[in-house]
Amino acid sequence: MYQYDVEAFMGACDRKGLAAKTMKSYEQTLRLFGLFLAERGITQTEEIRHPHIEAYIDTVRERGKYTVCAVQEPVSSNYPERRRDYGKKVSPVTINNYLRNMKAFFNWCVREELIRKNPIKPDDTIKVERKPLAFVTDAEFKKLLACLDTSKFSEYRDSVIMQTLLDTGMRCGVRHCRSRPGSTGMKPLRTTLLITLARRCQSRNCRQVWLKQVCINQVSDQSDKTY
Known part of the structure; x- marks a missing residue:
């Protein structure tokens, strides 16, 4: 039945x-x-x-x-x-x-x-035309970051989070994220940072992405600062 x-x-x-x-x-x-x-x-x-x-x-x-x-x-x-x-x-x-x-x-x-x-x-299945979402320009993103008072821990943290999301393509729905330093040739360990994303999805697959140097500096500065 x-x-x-x-x-x-x-x-x-x-x-x-x-x-x-x-x-x-x-x-x-x-x-x-x-x-x-x-x-x-x-x-x-x-x-x-x-x-x-x-x-x-x-x-x-x-x-x-x-x-x-x-x-x-x-x-x-x-x-x-x-x-x-x-x-x-x-x-x-x-x-x-x-x-x-x-x-x-x-x-x-x-x-x-x-x-x-x-x-x-x-x-x-019905064929659907997917329209690309409008993306913020570099100027708009810089204007958004400028609204944050980075002298405060909470707003500095938010700035780092937003830059990490933009740099990696990560979504807010990502459940787990772990990072580890890596090395490229003679460069120091802090020059590269590997982010492993474990997304809650049917495939249960992880995806690895590399952070840009600017974003690495922001993450490092946050961990070194005392508020």
Whole structure:
């Protein structure tokens, strides 16, 4: 049964140690898809075919945002009808996220031999044009740093953090960061600093980047200063 399979899938995700945010996204997507299936009298996972996936995509496009609730009787309503974007068109990015979550579920079903093949096809994904984000200019960044009073520890620390984020491409969501000095030829150990980023992501991979000399000096000065 579809509902039981979803519960088993969520249990498998929990045992794998997936992030709570990922599991919440999976559960929400699969519950909404379950409502769609129930309206059409489909209760078994093995009954789901590719035409059902296509019909669901069309339904999501037509229904609009926040018009369907995954929980039949919510404990407290957040009044979605009061949102400014209520009923507006669901973005292709959101639909692709739904498909990605559903694909993970069906792949699990295939591995568990509940179904023979995944009903979602590669070409179901909607092509999305990604617009590059506007980036601050050097002058704007210098103006931002100039607003900080570096004679105070907290603001000097913030200045170092902002320069490190810009120099390494690090995000605020990075959970762990460790550094170690390195050497290049005859240069002293302080001339290079290697930052290892351990990001909380599905791949669990670490990425190593090198800091520029200007940023190294800022980090070193912060560690040497007494406030």
